[in-house]
Amino acid sequence: MRRKIPSTQSLICFEAAARHESYTRAAQELALTQSAVSRQITALEDFLGIALFRRTRHGVALTPAGADYARQIARQLDTMERDTLDAMARQGQGGSLQLAAVPTFATRWLIPRLPDFAAKHPDITVHIETRTRPFLFNDTPFDAAIYAGTATQTANWAGTKSTVIIEEDVIPVCSPALLAGRKLLSPVAIARMPLLQQSTRPDGWRQWFDAQNVDAPRAHSGPRYELFSMIAIAAAHGLGVALMPTLAIQDELARGELVIACERLLRGERSYYLVTPAVEDERPALTLFRAWLVAQATATDSQPPSARSPSRPAPPSRST
Numbered sequence: 001m002r003r004k005i006p007s008t009q010s011l012i013c014f015e016a017a018a019r020h021e022s023y024t025r026a027a028q029e030l031a032l033t034q035s036a037v038s039r040q041i042t043a044l045e046d047f048l049g050i051a052l053f054r055r056t057r058h059g060v061a062l063t064p065a066g067a068d069y070a071r072q073i074a075r076q077l078d079t080m081e082r083d084t085l086d087a088m089a090r091q092g093q094g095g096s097l098q099l100a101a102v103p104t105f106a107t108r109w110l111i112p113r114l115p116d117f118a119a120k121h122p123d124i125t126v127h128i129e130t131r132t133r134p135f136l137f138n139d140t141p142f143d144a145a146i147y148a149g150t151a152t153q154t155a156n157w158a159g160t161k162s163t164v165i166i167e168e169d170v171i172p173v174c175s176p177a178l179l180a181g182r183k184l185l186s187p188v189a190i191a192r193m194p195l196l197q198q199s200t201r202p203d204g205w206r207q208w209f210d211a212q213n214v215d216a217p218r219a220h221s222g223p224r225y226e227l228f229s230m231i232a233i234a235a236a237h238g239l240g241v242a243l244m245p246t247l248a249i250q251d252e253l254a255r256g257e258l259v260i261a262c263e264r265l266l267r268g269e270r271s272y273y274l275v276t277p278a279v280e281d282e283r284p285a286l287t288l289f290r291a292w293l294v295a296q297a298t299a300t301d302s303q304p305p306s307a308r309s310p311s312r313p314a315p316p317s318r319s320t
Helices: 008-020 025-031 032-047 065-091 104-120 153-157 187-191 204-211 228-235 250-257 285-299
Strands: 053-057 058-062 094-099 124-130 144-149 160-174 193-197 241-245 266-277
Touching: 008 025, 008 065, 025 032, 025 058, 053 094, 058 065, 094 104, 104 124, 104 144, 104 160, 104 204, 104 228, 104 285, 124 285, 144 153, 144 160, 144 285, 153 266, 160 204, 160 285, 193 204, 193 228, 204 241, 204 250, 204 266, 241 285
Parallel strands: 094 124, 094 144, 193 241
Antiparallel strands: 053 058, 144 266, 160 241, 160 266
16 A cells, blocks of 8 residues: 655655755755755645645745644654664664663663673664653654653553563762761761752652661751762762662772762662563564563672672772
C-alpha cells in the first residue's frame, strides 16, 4: 500500500522555512533558489490541503496549523537524520540503542561500565541523552530509559514495562578535613554538623536520622543543591556532610576527596529502573542490553559500598 507521505525534499524545505520564517533564508541554507523553496512549499500545501504560511508585510509567517506541523516534522527529520548517520557508521553491521538516562546514573555508573558491553557486543552502539522525567516513547526516538524513582512512579508510567536495576543505598560522606582526625562520626554528631540538602529529595536527611532513632531538629536545614554532582563537590570542599547514593561517589572515595562519615547505610525509597515500551516484539539489541545491565547490577550489589565501582588500574606512582 502506498504511504500518504509528501516528498522528503518538500518537508526539508518546509522545515527550514518554518525555522527561519523566511523563504529567502531557507533557500540560502539549502543552496536553492527562493522560487524553488516556494514551489516545494506550495506543493506541500496542495498535498495537505491546508495553508502552512501566510503572507505578511515583511515576508511570511506560519499559520497555527503550519506551526504545529513544523514541530512534528522537525522531530521526525531529526530522527531520520540520526538513523541515517547511525546506519552509515555501522556499515550495515549490528544495531544501535537510543537511551534516555538520569545524569548521575549515566555518568557515575553506566558509562564507566559500557566498555564491557562494547567488548561483549561490539556490533551494538549505545547513544545516551539525559532525561529525568517520564515521557511518551511514541513522541521520542528513545528505545529505553533509565529512570530513578519509586515503584509507584514507575508503575504509573503509561504504556511501559520496567526492570529494577539497582536499589539505591545512601550514606553520609564528607571531606576528610571535616572529620578533624576522627575516624567516623556518630549519627548524633552528624545531627550537629552542617547538612547539605538535595533539592529534589527534601526529606532525605530526616529519613536517615529517623532510621538511626536520632532527634535532629536541623534535618531540613542547610544549603540546597539540585544535582548530586554539585553536592559531592560541596562536600569535598568542606561545606558540610552530604547524604549520597553509594553509586554516585565511588570516584571521590577512591581519590580520597570524600570519606564515609558514618557507616550507617539506608536503603532509599528510590531505585533505578530500565523502562521500555510495553511491546511484544522487543528489539534483540534491547534484550541483550537489559540482560547485561542486570548482570552488572548483580555484580555491584555483591560488593561492599567502598568497592562498588568498575575496576580500574592503579595510578602510576610519582617519584619526587
